[in-house]
Amino acid sequence: MSNPLLQLKDIRKSYEISGTLYPVLQGIDLQINRGDFIALMGPSGSGKSTLLNIIGCLDTPTSGQYLFDSTDVSRFSSSKLAEIRNRNLGFIFQNFNLIPNLSVLENVLLPGFYLGQENISKAHELLNLLGLDQKLNRRPNELSGGQRQRVAIARSLLNNPDLILADEPTGALDSKTGQEIMNIIVQLNQKDKKTILMVTHDRNIAKMAHRIINLSDGKIT
Amino acid sequence: MTSTSIILKTFRLAWKSLVANPTRSFLTMLGIIIGSLTIVIVVALGQGAKKEIEQQYSSLSVTTILINAPSTVEGAKSKLSYKDVSELTPIQSLLIVVPQLSGRVQMQYQGNSSNLAVLGTDPGFQTLANLNLLQGRFFTSEDDEQRNKVVVLGAVVAEELFGSRTADVVGKSIMVGKKEYQVIGLLEYKGGTVGPTTIDDSIFTPYSVANRYILGINGRFNINAQAKDVASIPTAIDEISTVLRQSHNLKPGMNDDFRVRDMGTTVSSAVGSSRTMAILLAAVGIVVLLVGGIGIMNIMYVTVTERTKEIGIRKAIGAKEEHILIQFLFEALIMSLLGYIIGIIFSFLVYYLLIKFEISAIAVWWSYFLSLAVTLGIGTFFGYYPAQKAAKLNPIDALRYE
């Protein structure tokens, strides 16, 4: 039974650099269902991050239609897109992207702050679950890479999003730590039924997903 | 979570990023500190000057009219004379017209000797200058007609010659110049001047006595009058001019050889010019604040650039433009507010020093609000553009920034 969370229809994206148009995405059609776990693969520069950012409402396509939860968001205002990012999406980045002068707890609470619902008990619960209950008041630079990525995962989950977007979440970690992080991500999909779209160039990691999508020359192959 | 608590949180956030960089924050605030301090102090100085002027003229009512011969007409001796007093007396709009013959002379009582002011005038001067007697009486018309050698002392004169402003002086004899005079009265301490005369530093004698025995042609002569009321001042001035021109045989087209001023105008122009000065200095304060505002703007631009990545992260997890705008605007406002508070604390110190060195300054409550309003206005104005720049950043570009 297909239950589409989002649909991309002929999504194109090109960058203009000194008058010349460089096409990056050249007609992407993609449907992601609730509960999916998709790995996005492809050579460097093929447009994986660009696609992920468009799906993540951080970027807008040059043309095409993007339906999120049956709503066309491709022409949404920056404020509406911010709302979708805040309520429906969770980001996990390769380089963690934590705010350095905020504590672990404050970093995790931030999405709640912008939602207008400060959910301290949820933050504690997530940090407990991820084994960070001893680190609440530490700064990110006092933590190891794996710990930082777990803080980022906790942050991405605070507002209980529909979709988790992970751009090479293990890219900056050693393989053992990367494996731990992957276990968490797999659990998110299996236990918490989160929909996950993950960019990776590691075939072994991609194998943990339900479905692998290959991107090459701006097209899904 | 209510919007108040969002504001509180944003405030805390902004505060944190300021204390993360205390030296820079302080240097940024310096312009605001100096500017807000300047405004408060300048207003206090202006108020002090105004008070001083008012005090100086307090012994005169606004209906007083001063007639003198401009000293600029050198050589051509002024024709303003005692005769003019009787010419002016009949004018309807004037209540009192008195001569004022003033100068300085050596006085002595027992061992004490001092060079002090003498004023020869008519008994009407007591009413005109609103003088109160502490002891004895003022001189009368008979004293004037009979050229009685009697004097009334100002408070400071009593202090100089008798050692106290309230000494028993009536009945004593003092030497004025080479002759002996009998003290018949002592005035209350007054503070302030009447035309060229400081009441407290002067002795008062009948005009005829001052003219014949003490000052003669060495005295400075002018005339004081008092108008019936404020409304009749312009008429009175006109009539005085007409009468004096006639009495001095001035032909049409010739310049007046006398000057008529009313106290009301004189005081208000003195107050006005001290106010102009205060406004000028306040403008300097505002310019300093403006420069401080530009300092804030510069640092805010640097901050926004330095924190581009942070802005990207915040946007990625759902911050809207207005969230970022408010965050950075608050930083600018907190810096302004803090600068203001430090400035006000320093202003107390400066105020204390002014008072200590006897510079007339009066702290005024509204100057603190004025300074606060200008400071916050400037913080908002100059904080807005950098904050706006931060808010408008594209999330992807911001996230990529290293």
Ligand SMILES: Nc1ncnc2c1ncn2[C@@H]1O[C@H](COP(=O)(O)OP(=O)(O)O)[C@@H](O)[C@H]1O
């Ligand atoms: N803001 C941009 N301006 C110009 N070119 C860009 C911009 N963002 C990405 N690109 C280009 O688009 C292509 C795809 O980039 P990206 O999506 O990051 O690739 P991947 O994540 O697959 O390595 C690259 O050639 C990159 O240089």
Ligand SMILES: [Mg+2]
């Ligand atoms: Mg990439």
